[in-house]
Amino acid sequence: MNQWFGFLKKEWFESVKTYKLLLVIVIFSILGILNPFTAKITPTLFEQFMPEGTFVNLPEPTALDSWLQFYKNVPQMGLIVFILLFSTMMSKELEKGTLVILLTKGLHRSTVITAKFFMALCYWTLAIALSFTITYAYTAYYWDQSQLQHLLFAVSCLYVFGILLLAVTLWGNTLFATPYGGTLVTLLVVIAFFIAAIFPKSASWNPLELLTATTQLLTGELTPSDLWIPYIITLFAAILVVLLTMTHFKRKLL
Amino acid sequence: MNNDTALLMEYLPFLLPLIILQLGLAIFSAIHVIRHPHYRFGNQVMWLLIVLLIQFIGPLIYFVFGRGDDNSRAN
Numbered sequence: 001m002n003q004w005f006g007f008l009k010k011e012w013f014e015s016v017k018t019y020k021l022l023l024v025i026v027i028f029s030i031l032g033i034l035n036p037f038t039a040k041i042t043p044t045l046f047e048q049f050m051p052e053g054t055f056v057n058l059p060e061p062t063a064l065d066s067w068l069q070f071y072k073n074v075p076q077m078g079l080i081v082f083i084l085l086f087s088t089m090m091s092k093e094l095e096k097g098t099l100v101i102l103l104t105k106g107l108h109r110s111t112v113i114t115a116k117f118f119m120a121l122c123y124w125t126l127a128i129a130l131s132f133t134i135t136y137a138y139t140a141y142y143w144d145q146s147q148l149q150h151l152l153f154a155v156s157c158l159y160v161f162g163i164l165l166l167a168v169t170l171w172g173n174t175l176f177a178t179p180y181g182g183t184l185v186t187l188l189v190v191i192a193f194f195i196a197a198i199f200p201k202s203a204s205w206n207p208l209e210l211l212t213a214t215t216q217l218l219t220g221e222l223t224p225s226d227l228w229i230p231y232i233i234t235l236f237a238a239i240l241v242v243l244l245t246m247t248h249f250k251r252k253l254l
Numbered sequence: 255m256n257n258d259t260a261l262l263m264e265y266l267p268f269l270l271p272l273i274i275l276q277l278g279l280a281i282f283s284a285i286h287v288i289r290h291p292h293y294r295f296g297n298q299v300m301w302l303l304i305v306l307l308i309q310f311i312g313p314l315i316y317f318v319f320g321r322g323d324d325n326s327r328a329n
Contacts (some may be wrong), residue, residue, distance in 0.1 A: 019317045026279045027310050030272060037268040044261065081311070084318055138268075179319065 004111050007102075011119040020085055020123065027081050028127040032134030035069035036142060063143035064218060067151070070135045071214045074128070075158060082127060082162065083169050086120045087182040090173040100254050113170070113246045120166050128159050149220040157210035157217070157227065164207055164234045165190070167241040174249050207234040280306050283313035292322035 015021060042065075043058040093099045103109065132155050139145055165186055172185025193208040203209050209230045216222040262269075283305040291298055301320055304312045 018321075022282075023279075023314055023317060026275050027314065030275050030310055033268055033272050033275075037265070037272070040268070041265060081314060084314060088318060 003107060004115055007107065007111055007115040008119060011115055015119065015123070023085060024082075024123055024127050025130065028078065028131040029134060031073050031078055032131035033138065035073055035131075035135045036066040036138035038069045039065035040142065061143070063139050063145040063148055066135065066139045066143065067145075067148065067154075067218055068215060070131070071154070071158070071211070071218075074131055075161070075211045078127065078131065079162060079165060082124060083165060083183060083186050086123070086166065087169055087173060087186075088179040089116050089120060089182075090170060091177050091179045091181065094174075094177040094254070097254070103254065109250050110246045113174070113242065113249055117167065117170055117242055117245075120170070121163065124159070124162050124166060128155065128162070148218050150217045150224060153224045154214040154217040157214060157231065160231060160234050160238075161207055161210045164238040164241070167238040167245070171241050171245040171248070174245050174252065205229055205233055207237065210234060276309060279310060279313050283316055286321075287316065290322065293320050294322050296320060 039061045043061060046058055099112065103112075136151075145151070168189050169182040169186045171182075173179075173182030175181060175185070190208075193206060196202045196206050197208050197212075207230050210227065213222055213227055217224070217227075284302060287298060287301045287305055293301060301316055304320075305316050306312070308315075
């Protein structure tokens with residue numbers, strides 16, 4: 001356990017020194033502010049840029065618009081940013097060979113994987129919490145959000161999907177040992193989810209459903225009980241991928 | 255004109271933090287690009303343009319993929 005915390009501490013210092021903490025805080029604050037801003041400014045923009053005399057009847061933005069922006073921006077931009085940031089977590093050390101020294105000194109190989117995954121998980125928690133709090137604060141200040149439902153559950157869906165993608169990135173990164181390998185594998189997995197989503201029946205298990213169903217969750221068309229199968233599947237898949245990465249890394253030649 | 259100022263004031267709570275964060279990140283990265291002239295690929299002008307012109311993805315790509323190591327100057 002002591003070893004594990006030691007390696008975690010090293011991971012933490014590394015991520016601070018490589019400006020990961022700074023980038024996560026700044027980018028996810030920007031994303032958090034952008035959501036209510038886009039929701040609020042869109043009708044004004046239409047008024048300003050429409051030719052004289054055109055009359056567009058746009059309804060006043062509501063709290064739902066702000067949250068729709070959140071579930072459009074954070075899964076797209078936020079996840080891409082995050083996967084890019086953590087796409088080098090294994091390959092950097094494998095390329096430089098810095099892990100060899102630690103492993104020959106008796107560090108368990110599973111420790112490396114779990115500590116790295118845990119660190120990325122902490123960063124993902126920080127990122128989601130940050131943009132969620134900022135969007136929540138702005139939305140609560142400008143609109144009334146009492147009619148929105150399952151706000152926390154919807155964000156946890158997004159969080160769980162992010163965990164799965166993180167696990168897949170870590171696995172791809174360990175497998176190919178290049179910075180682009182991890183991103184590529186993640187991209188392929190997401191494309192596979194999208195292809196599966198073409199078939200309507202897959203909605204009962206597809207992890208992608210966690211992202212697409214958030215809007216219906218907020219309006220109350222779906223309840224959390226409709227989503228528990230993809231939710232559990234995504235969590236188990238994430239754990240499975242991490243375990244796979246561990247067994248794979250144990251056999252990997254350095 | 256008066257209308258414009260009122261509009262600006264209305265959106266100031268959004269614009270102010272947005273501008274500070276984006277400009278801050280761009281300037282911080284630009285200073286980093288200038289002070290550490292060792293990159294994994296590309297040259298200083300390219301990275302300066304990327305960092306300054308592409309909003310928040312530019313600095314991210316620089317810090318993750320472009321930033322060279324200070325201790326591996328031999329290659």
